[in-house]
Amino acid sequence: MTDLSAYRDAAQTSNAWPFEEARKLVARLERKGGFAKSGKDHVLFETGYGPSGLPHIGTFGEVVRTTMVRRAFETLTGGAIPTRMLVFSDDLDGMRKVPDNVPDKAALEAHLQKPLTAVPNPFGGDYPSFGHHNNAMLRRFLDTFGFDYEFASATEYYRAGRFDAVLLRAAERYDAIMDVMLPTLGAERQATYSPFLPISPTTGRVLYVPMKKVDAKAGTITFADEDGTDVTLPVTGGNVKLQWKPDFGMRWAALDVDFEMFGKDHQTNAAIYDRICAILGGMPPEHYVYELFLDELGQKISKSKGNGLTIDEWLTYAAPESLALFMFQKPREAKRLYFDVIPRAVDDYLAHLDGFERQDAKARLANPVWHIHGGAPPAPERVAAGGGNQTAARVDFALLLNLVAVANAEDKAVLWGFLQRYAPGVSPATHPRLDGLVGYAIRYFADFVKPKKVYRAPDEVERPALEALARELAALPDGATAEMIQEAVYNVARIVPRYQDFAAKGATPERPGVSNAWFNALYQILLGEERGPRFGSFAAIYGVANTVRLIEAALAGRLIAAHAAFLAARGVPPAG
Structure with missing residues (x-):
């Protein structure tokens, strides 16, 4: 890891947004009585990924920006507090619609509502499911870029029992969770809503059905399966998953997440995530809300639509550092993400790199290349x-x-x-x-x-x-x-x-x-x-x-x- 100690003093007052977020994280630890009394051996940064479509640059943006905050935190604390970054894929989610940008869409229609890791891979190859394929595409790029991260699969975490303790707590505190969720829903949705989504033992689909019984003592739920018969399943072992809003809070509580950023489309739900995390015994993490990317026409980019730029398309025409610069600049302002922005991003990166060596410590911390390269940008290349x-x-x-x-x-x-x-x-x-x-x-x-x-x-x-x-x-x-x-x-x-x-x-x-x-x-x-x-x-x-x-x-x-x-x-x- 790069020695960042020379920047520690300047980091205390840097107005670069990663340092502003890192200072909030330091304050969070102080509210818990300091890292030594927190009972943890690391600070956990998490970023989420929904593999319902092909990974796009917005997904990469969460990882690179979270990495920037992580490095800023390590600089503030002098590297004395270990950190981890978890890239979490919600691949147990049911496939609600067939994406537009996959081959042979009709073949996937029969697998709607099945977990993404149970949907056949339309691209063929070595990956056993659509979810596995999309996860691999994400990891491929993150590895190419050199991110320090750990990948986590919701399917694996649920089925391995890593959420079991908190899922049993969710069954115990079912009414409290419903008290949070029901006021956010319309009358028709309230009548059928449950935070638990059972996976049908007969069809394999993720079911949006009301609960007939939640037995907190036994840790089970009872519901009507798709054929009308009543089925009782344990909430543990991957038999159920949580609705996406409760799932956010559950995951934060189960993993003791300290920091997570998400797009503006999640902003109105952040309070719900926090309340459910607290109900389940956790302390909500620090958040950072960023603006969404737009395509050339000003429409929000979407994994399922495939509009905007893909990671591979950007890298066809420019180096990853230019993409990281695009992510660093004004993350709370909506920006159009299409081919015409690439040349400007490349030249802005080169200009920042060219000026870095002439700057003092405080100015360097405001220079994007410090954050892009974890405090150690390469020497610029010049010709004479x-x-x-x-x-x-x-x-x-x-x-x-x-x-x-x-x-x-x-x-x-x-x-x-x-x-x-x-x-x-x-x-x-x-x-x-x-x-x-x-x-x-x-x-x-x-x-x-x-x-x-x-x-x-x-x-x-x-x-x-x-x-x-x-x-x-x-x-x-x-x-x-x-x-x-x-x-x-x-x-x-x-x-x-x-x-x-x-x-x-x-x-x-x-x-x-x-x-x-x-x-x-x-x-x-x-x-x-x-x-x-x-x-x-x-x-x-x-x-x-x-x-x-x-x-x-x-x-x-x-x-x-x-x-x-x-x-x-x-x-x-x-x-x-």
């Missing part, structure tokens, strides 16, 4: 022009996407050719993170950027300005730096009235600033984009001579024609 004679700088995803565009690159070797001409000595071996970024940029550009590009022709002001820029760039000396190129770009625009900005910082009547309109024109005409990278940095890597040829191609109309041909070959209507 001319093999190290210039100031080293990071290469952003946005810059690579534009480099892919103008180079028409379909493999990594082409982009590395540009990078190595700009910075000799840089290679995939010396810069593995950049190498990964190059591959991501090629895939993302091909799938999402290129079809949406909209090139336009220069107008009567832009054409002579671009011609002047081509001449200025061609006159630069060999080995011109990004700063020299950028200054040439500015100088061309300063004499064009449309682009003069006399209100810019440092502007004078003799030397005006340059408005964004000039750079917007460059991006639209040369790159087919509304926004782009710092032009000097882009041209330095792409090459000054190549940039001049790019301008000439735009002036001749070849960029518009080539993109139109690309779209037509794929049957895609022109964007815009």
Whole structure:
């Protein structure tokens, strides 16, 4: 584990949200008389997972955010208090509907209401059930990311008797649980409600039926099975499960959970979970409620609908660290989760990583990369022009996407050719993170950027300005730096009235600033984009001579024609 002792003092006042939650957890222990008197040998962090559909990024978000709070707690306490994180799958839940995104939906209809671990696996392979398959998908990603966690299956916990003691207590305190639940239900539901859901011994389905008898002394329930016969089952041994709201509180009491976060859709039920936990002899854990993710259309993402992004889709186009950053940022604000957010997340991560080493302890604790990497982020990767004679700088995803565009690159070797001409000595071996970024940029550009590009022709002001820029760039000396190129770009625009900005910082009547309109024109005409990278940095890597040829191609109309041909070959209507 990373030594976090250097941050302990700064952690006491850090306003980063994981530290705010960790301090609440420290206060919880103090209310219990301190960890030494709590009777526990660890603090338990739990996160829940409903395997009714394929795992999605929201599920991952709970785990990564809980891990962030866990690391913050360990920092606050100097690592003196052991911690565990349990990822709990409610896989004994009955399958209430067949998800939309599974093969051969009709074959699963006969298994509705059966526990997810009793539903055949529609994907085939080595996993014996739908629940086992989805659990494995979740664990695969968590293991790939390197989370420190323990996986728990509701099916295994119920059947192994790990909840038996609290289930017997639930039978004893049945009326108290009903007093909590009934006021939250409508009249019709009240007439049939029971916190116990028996699993039919004849059909294997999870039954939503009223209880005819709850025998607390015997620890049994009696109900009418699906064929109308009365059946008596023990509440122990996996013969029954609890309704999901009582199940939350039961699990907290049985496992003595200290911290759990959940989505805003659970917020109104949190008080119910807490009351049932207390009825069953437990102390409710600290909560953290986060906002739900939305898809591109602003609708809540759903496992069963399969809208939004999957974990694998994000990782096709970006590294896991960028996804973790997306989870860290403003968790109590609703955010749209779709492909267009990926480039920004990648570049924000690189910027935070680039700045970390220059920050003091307090600022580092507010930096997302501290939380993403458990207090020990890797060193940033930078490249320097001319093999190290210039100031080293990071290469952003946005810059690579534009480099892919103008180079028409379909493999990594082409982009590395540009990078190595700009910075000799840089290679995939010396810069593995950049190498990964190059591959991501090629895939993302091909799938999402290129079809949406909209090139336009220069107008009567832009054409002579671009011609002047081509001449200025061609006159630069060999080995011109990004700063020299950028200054040439500015100088061309300063004499064009449309682009003069006399209100810019440092502007004078003799030397005006340059408005964004000039750079917007460059991006639209040369790159087919509304926004782009710092032009000097882009041209330095792409090459000054190549940039001049790019301008000439735009002036001749070849960029518009080539993109139109690309779209037509794929049957895609022109964007815009």
